[in-house]
Amino acid sequence: xxxxxxxxxxxxxxxxxxxxxxxxxxxxxxxxxxxxxxxxxxxxxxxxxxxxxxxxxxxxxxxxxxxxxxxxxxxxx
Numbered sequence: 891x892x893x894x895x896x897x898x899x900x901x902x903x904x905x906x907x908x909x910x911x912x913x914x915x916x917x918x919x920x921x922x923x924x925x926x927x928x929x930x931x932x933x934x935x936x937x938x939x940x941x942x943x944x945x946x947x948x949x950x951x952x953x954x955x956x957x958x959x960x961x962x963x964x965x966x967x
Contacts, residue, residue: 892919897919897922899914899915899918900954901914909945911951912945912946912947912948912951913943913945913946914941915945915946915951916944917931917934918947918948918961919946925948
């Protein structure tokens with residue numbers, strides 16, 4: 891019987907670009923599989939053209955929690 895393996899990534903930020911989380915997770919998985927050297931990540935981030943990243947599939951990714959700054963939240967009450 892094959893056991894299922896899960897990876898858990900927790901990302902925190904004050905905003906994310908389109909596919910940004912999928913690109914981060916996909917890149918880290920490639921590093922974990924030995925298909926990308928971790929030292930190459932800063933080079934990818936400094937490229938002026940769009941880097942050739944392999945985003946993680948959307949299924950299985952979900953937003954767990956949203957934190958609001960109390961001061962920002964108070965302006966909408």
